[in-house]
Amino acid sequence: xxxxxxxxxxxxxxxxxxxxxxxxxxxxxxxxxxxxxxxxxxxxxxxxxxxxxxxxxxxxxxxxxxxxxxxxxxxxxxxxxxxxxxxxxxxxxxxxxxxxxxxxxxxxxxxxxxxxxxxxxxxxxxxxxxxxxxxxxxxxxxxxxxxxxxxxxxxxxxxxx
Amino acid sequence: xxxxxxxxxxxxxxxxxxxxxxxxxxxxxxxxxxxxxxxxxxxxxxxxxxxxxxxxxxxxxxxxxxxxxxxxxxxxxxxxxxxxxxxxxxxxxxxxxxxxxxxxxxxxxxxxxxxxxxxxxxxxxxxxxxxxxxxxxxxxxxxxxxxxxxxxxxxxxxxxxxxxxxxxxxxxxxxxxxxxxxxxxxxxxxxxxxxxxxxxxxxxxxxxxxxxxxxxxxxxxxxxxxxxxxxxxxxxxxxxxxxxxxxxxxxxxxxxxxxxxxxxxxxxxxxxxxxxxxxxxxxxxxxxxxxxxxxxxxxxxxxxxxxxxxxxxxxxxxxxxxxxxxxxxxxxxxxxxxxxxxxxxxxxxxxxxxxxxxxxxxxxx
Numbered sequence: 346x347x348x349x350x351x352x353x354x355x356x357x358x359x360x361x362x363x364x365x366x367x368x369x370x371x372x373x374x375x376x377x378x379x380x381x382x383x384x385x386x387x388x389x390x391x392x393x394x395x396x397x398x399x400x401x402x403x404x405x406x407x408x409x410x411x412x413x414x415x416x417x418x419x420x421x422x423x424x425x426x427x428x429x430x431x432x433x434x435x436x437x438x439x440x441x442x443x444x445x446x447x448x449x450x451x452x453x454x455x456x457x458x459x460x461x462x463x464x465x466x467x468x469x470x471x472x473x474x475x476x477x478x479x480x481x482x483x484x485x486x487x488x489x490x491x492x493x494x495x496x497x498x499x500x501x502x503x504x505x506x
Numbered sequence: 507x508x509x510x511x512x513x514x515x516x517x518x519x520x521x522x523x524x525x526x527x528x529x530x531x532x533x534x535x536x537x538x539x540x541x542x543x544x545x546x547x548x549x550x551x552x553x554x555x556x557x558x559x560x561x562x563x564x565x566x567x568x569x570x571x572x573x574x575x576x577x578x579x580x581x582x583x584x585x586x587x588x589x590x591x592x593x594x595x596x597x598x599x600x601x602x603x604x605x606x607x608x609x610x611x612x613x614x615x616x617x618x619x620x621x622x623x624x625x626x627x628x629x630x631x632x633x634x635x636x637x638x639x640x641x642x643x644x645x646x647x648x649x650x651x652x653x654x655x656x657x658x659x660x661x662x663x664x665x666x667x668x669x670x671x672x673x674x675x676x677x678x679x680x681x682x683x684x685x686x687x688x689x690x691x692x693x694x695x696x697x698x699x700x701x702x703x704x705x706x707x708x709x710x711x712x713x714x715x716x717x718x719x720x721x722x723x724x725x726x727x728x729x730x731x732x733x734x735x736x737x738x739x740x741x742x743x744x745x746x747x748x749x750x751x752x753x754x755x756x757x758x759x760x761x762x763x764x765x766x767x768x769x770x771x772x773x774x775x776x777x778x779x780x781x782x783x784x785x786x787x788x789x790x791x792x793x794x795x796x797x798x799x800x801x802x803x804x805x806x807x808x809x810x811x812x813x814x815x816x817x818x819x820x821x822x823x824x825x826x827x828x829x830x831x832x833x834x835x836x837x838x839x840x841x842x843x844x845x846x847x848x849x850x851x852x853x854x855x856x857x858x859x860x861x862x863x864x865x866x867x868x869x870x871x
Binding site for chain 1: 555556559560561562564565588591592593594595596597598599600601602603606607608609616621622623624625627650651652653654655656657663665666676677678679680681682686687688689690700701702704705708709740742743745747749750752753754755756757758759761763765782784786788
């Protein structure tokens with residue numbers, strides 16, 4: 346689950362696929378991690394809001410039996426915003442929860458990453474470490490779970506008679 | 507009938523101040539923080555998010571603190587808050603086959619691809635009070651065992667394995683672009699389709715569903731269930747922002763899923779097959795999802811041509827009474843002043859008694 350894998354994602358062009366990937370990483374990052382990535386940015390560009398941060402919710406869909414028809418499971422809080430940098434690039438933030446700052450930082454990095462002169466550097470300095478941390482947390486939880494893997498033996502009834 | 511009353515402002519205000527003092531408890535003790543609730547009362551948070559039908563751990567923790575740990579009251583608070591939020595749309599359906607699994611068990615298959623992973627579970631504990639948790643110095647920092655490897659990447663759903671043999675009914679996505687029932691926008695309608703029923707059950711009261719699920723096991727409904735699979739873990743949430751036109755992951759949620767496998771239904775057209783009941787909830791809510799799966803299966807009586815004889819099979823009975831916000835509201839409104847209503851009842855009973863006395867006097871004479 347490193348990147349979104351929904352229906353139709355095959356049809357994305359390489360730029361869209363790259364953007365899909367980094368937006369997902371930024372959304373799933375912890376706020377403290379984004380703040381420190383931001384602190385380490387040598388230049389902090391000015392921007393104007395296209396849409397100031399707004400908290401709301403989305404309805405989560407699921408499928409009956411996991412694979413069947415859709416139903417509405419329940420809602421989740423989400424915060425979104427859109428902004429434009431001085432170079433004209435527009436960034437978008439859609440992140441789980443109610444942190445306006447998280448949405449703002451996600452949108453700024455999204456806009457910065459679209460600058461082709463900076464993409465490679467920012468991918469290496471910001472996105473790769475964020476993704477590595479997310480994978481690390483996932484891996485650790487999975488290894489703890491794996492320590493509880495069990496092999497039950499079925500006893501034949503009457504075996505001990 | 508409830509007739510509005512006026513006055514009492516000062517008494518009500520003082521009652522609120524009193525409850526605030528009681529909620530705080532002994533001020534010699536440190537105040538409970540939301541982070542403490544979030545981290546150390548996780549299962550309470552999970553229940554409030556599930557039945558409050560809003561995934562937000564911070565808000566659920568706040569609701570639990572405000573409600574002094576009364577989870578049904580906390581669920582009410584979360585539902586009420588939800589109405590203040592704008593809705594941005596619907597997500598792509600979550601894919602539980604791609605879950606980052608932390609627990610996965612099957613009571614039907616012993617050896618299954620990916621294996622049985624107990625995960626964080628109270629199963630197989632002795633249910634003895636652990637006084638180490640009561641010790642003044644606390645429990646310190648308990649360490650879980652960390653295996654060398656992660657769990658298998660490939661964790662097929664047990665129901666998908668059975669599907670290969672055609673032994674179990676398939677769950678096929680029908681009309682994927684069609685409308686999906688939504689109880690947050692439309693009232694319940696009967697007969698209720700499965701999308702409406704599952705949404706209702708997903709946010710339904712755990713206690714109510716547990717009792718109904720139990721009733722099906724005891725003979726009030728015939729399910730003969732096996733826990734085909736229970737899995738717990740994190741799934742990505744994908745959403746298509748209107749500005750983008752393609753899906754991005756906007757976060758991830760923890761969910762518990764239960765696939766109940768039940769006895770056969772067959773007909774002239776098809777051979778006997780296992781039938782299915784489905785449970786899904788936010789967080790780690792295993793008892794809830796198991797009960798939900800039992801009740802989901804019982805409510806499928808109509809579509810499986812079974813006779814409807816028991817409460818758990820009666821969709822109007824189940825769906826109209828499963829919501830603890832509505833149930834609690836209607837039961838508790840009896841506490842509000844019903845003075846006018848009761849006055850008229852008093853008059854009625856006095857006149858009935860007068861007539862009764864007169865009739866008996868006449869009879870005696």
